[in-house]
Amino acid sequence: MNKHLIGAAIAAALSLSLAAQDTVFVKGGKVVTVSGPVIENGVVAIANGRITKVGPADQVEVPWDAQVIDATGKVVMPTWVLAHSQGSLRSANENMQNVPYVSVADAIDPSSTFFEDCLRNGVGTIHILPGNATLLGGIGMIVRPAGRTVEDMAVRTRTGLKLSLQAQGGARLQQVRRMRRALEEIREYLADFDRRKAEFDKEKAAGAIPADKQWTEEYDRLKKPGIDLVQKKLKGWMYVPSSAEVDEALRLAEELELAIVVGQDVEKAASKLARFKAPVVLDENLEYWTRDEETEAERKVCTAKVLADAGVGFALSLGAGGPTSYPWWQLATCVRNGVDRKVAIESLTTVPAQMLGIGDDVGSISEGKFGNLQILSGDPLAATTWVETVLLEGKVAYERSKDQRLQYLLKAPEPAPAKPANTGNGGD
Amino acid sequence: MKAHTIACVLALAAAVAAQDEIHAYKAARIWPAGGSPVEQGVLVVVGGKVAAIGGADTAIPEGAKVHDLGSAVITPGLVDASWQRTGSPEDRNEQSSEVTPHMRAIDAWDPLDPQVVRARKGGVTTLHHTPGNRAVIGGLGVVVKTTPASAPTTLLKDDVSLRITMGAEPSMGNRAIRGGSVDSIYYRRPTTRMGVVWEVRRAFSKAQDYQQRTIAEGSPADPAMEVLVRALQGKVTVITTARAEQDIRTALRLADEFGYKTAIDEGVESHVMAEELAAAGATVMVGAPSADRVSGAGGSDGAEPRWSTLSRLATAGVPFVVTTGGNAAALPLAQEAMFAVRFGLTPELALDAVTLRPARLLGVDDRVGSLAPGKDADFVIWSTDPFDPTAVATAVHVNGTRIQD
């Protein structure tokens, strides 16, 4: 009995010390939890990849031997969540239009600079899906931007089927018709399958089939994702390029479980989108100018503001390059155009987390969620702020001081050695 | 008695009229440019000009209309020293010859161009509108104000600059049309960098000859040569577009050879040769620091952009300005200045780079570029500090008048 007790005690002690090594405390910073209040001098405790405690410094005890990350004078936030991205895909769109069976897992390149940029910009969770140029594009997955293989990076697989109403070398209406046709074909296949199975069962019951022949047919593997979509077992992520296709998207949303990604021309359909009763994903063009045909006067439109005014929730996307690829710029664009700062921040944190069904794991700093934190040098929406450190599930995944590419870009090169004076004319 | 009454009425009318002309603006901060910002600043405008600028204790003339702007921030109207967004590429580039120094950008100007309106809404009140980069020597630029649509264009300074372009861009499209006739205007030198430089040399050599000849013989005026002579005499600001290091070097060499001073437009790789640029006193016009891609009709010329360019130039003492330049992806000028701050410039320097410095480069700093007594009252009221990405220009004033858009 004693032996067991001692053994248990040793085991407990061992596990404690192991736990101490898996535990991280981020202290001293201004903690913006997103889901709760801002904590001026806060401590976030992470163990085994998940947040165990969040609170003011005087309320959270930090063990003397704990691994501590000092965030004094900095801002601590959850890492950003991207609900829809084609980042790192070598080729985002298949040539064939109807390919629900392909998966981004086969196309993600873990060495892509996209993931490097994600860490640099504080993005911790990305939902990667095929592009907008395929009718039924393929299966998506949620990844973290760190890992050597796709398996290492996976957070959730088979998260959804990408659909697109973007016209492919034809009229808009054609793409809508193609989509309907594709879904009808799946339903026809299902109906046919069920009919054959029923027939088999009937004939078997009537004793016509020899006992050793069983109905072993399964759904065609290539059609399975489409079938899951139609049977509402798989979420569809549908790209709706303009306001003209919104009606069709809403109609399809009644038959399928859909998340909508909208293109730029969403302004005219904002009130319709409110009927969708779920947030939508905005594409990276948040600000654009429209021209009145009569008066030739221009007007600036911010898609986020239009949706916010119509009471439609939204998640933001990032562009492939330039200012729209920076989260802080996208957020600032929303605020600059009148979107509430809180709503803007939620559009890159809690809203996409909910849409992805991982709201219990990411999107805010609260107990139980992943220890996905970014430590910023200042206000997340300020132009002078840089991401200093990124933790993914409690592990340091990025440190600015070690970011070679950033140093290459920001640090001035050594001046070239002085060249001898040019004595004559003539080409160099 | 009657005369006295009339005089009173007239005096009253005059006083009322004058009253409309005197405004005082109180803001949480005023950046006058050319120095530190003033907290709780007061800007006094009389008759469309800056009368006084200072702290909270600045004297406000009697009869002034006082605007209390609360937490707003005031800056001078911004100056974009390399505006290439008005006029189609065909209209800003005369393709029939490589050397067209007498072409004038003012002839390809549309004051109601939506791009101009957008720039104005973003706080830009002065533009340097220039010919494009498709010719080796493209022509003369002009400095205009982004005045209200109803008023005629305010020309600040005509024929202010001469554009020269290095690199691959001017030689693009020059070749014999396959299977077509060889009398096309595109079948000609230059098709390479060597040819581009040769054109510049030939043009300026001829100009030097012309200069001698006209002094001697009184021969008739050649408009192209006249412009080149003025460039040699330093009467127009020469601006050479050069992105890659070799092109910048060539630009400086040519300037040295013919004895003119040049500014460098784009200057993507200028950070590599900052000391040489400082020695030559060449102003670098950095275009669109926010862009991740170098832009130009001929491609990037192999130039590699860095975020450190501006701070490197600042450290080495190279004069510079920030512009939108020829990059289609450029943000509004205020936000380009904001990116300059992100990449290491102080806010004071970044603001100067889009106000006083470009005004100085273009020789219009007697009128615009900073808020100082006697200068035009061109200023912008911002919702918050203009280097905050959430800042919006809530009002733009040109010559003291608020522009309603």
Place this chain on the structure above:
Amino acid sequence: MSIPMTSSFRILAAALAAALIASQASAQDVLVRAAKLVVSPDLVLENGELLVRSGKVAYVGSEIPAEARQRATKREWPTATIAPGAVVAFGWLGQEEALGERATAFTPELRAADGFDGTTEAVRKLPAEGVTAYGLAPSSRNVVAGIGALVKPAGEFARIPADDLFLHLSVVKQARDQERWPTSIMGAADLLRTTFKAAANPVSGDTRLRPFREAMQGQRQVFVHANTLNELTVALDACTQAGIAPVVVGAGDAAKCIDQLKAARARVVLGTASPDAKVAQLELPAKLEAAGIPFAIAGEPSTLRWSAALAVRHGATRRTALSALTRVPAEMLGMQDRIGSLRAGCDADFAVWSGDPVELTSELLAVYVDGEERHVKDAAQAAKEKN
């Protein structure tokens, strides 16, 4: 067998001869009468009459001599309105290609009259649209395009009463050819300014500059084709500097620079108006009228009345709209003594309308050019329409 020359025979012969001469004289005169006679938009005669002789309007109204009135052939339209035939100030009658030389932008000596094919259907159909005179221009593909002419429909072949009229310049997009100088509007502006400057220089021996000198001395009208604000500014600046008050053709963006047009003493030739055009375009005629800028309506001959009716609908007065089709274009071409009105001495070019000429519900009953009937509403067609 010889005829005996008795005195009675001589008297009979003389009487016969006199009757013959008298009948010939009266066969040439035509007395035209209608319920309304629009001599010019500001002179309308109720139950007006005019006398046509040898293709001209010889007398109007009370001035018609009784004797001529008696002897003349009568043509009467008791319920109709007669108005001057429409004058199109500027166009190419569908022949722009033939009327331009592409190799160079500088062709001041090129004459539209030389390149014109007068046998085309487009010309023959002019009277059917109420058009009796047409200002033919060289192609706008050249910056210095050449010299315009006056064309009149005359049955099988058109007539060219005047072949040395206006000097045509152009800075519109088609003048900026990417294959030859100038490719840009900067180049076009430079070409205009340089040419005017050279013309002003008395030493220059270039005879091609003669039309420019005449223009600068007020002896020749200048037409300049410009549409966008940029083009208009360039055109007006160049003309103003040379002391020329131009006729601006096209002027699409005129609403944006009314003051500049006024200051340049410019007149405007508008093209076909379309009901789908922007409101700013449709209201342009009214704006020009309000600013006191004379304008003519040109474009496709079949659309002239639409354009006029649309102008009226959007604020222009009927008188101005009719003037835009008659008096103003005639003045622009410098031919107001011959066309554009029905005063004594003018060509007998008139159109007979069932109602107000600017009203779209009016039908064109007949058209006379130089006193000859060139169009008449087909009686059979009229009967068919009635049924």
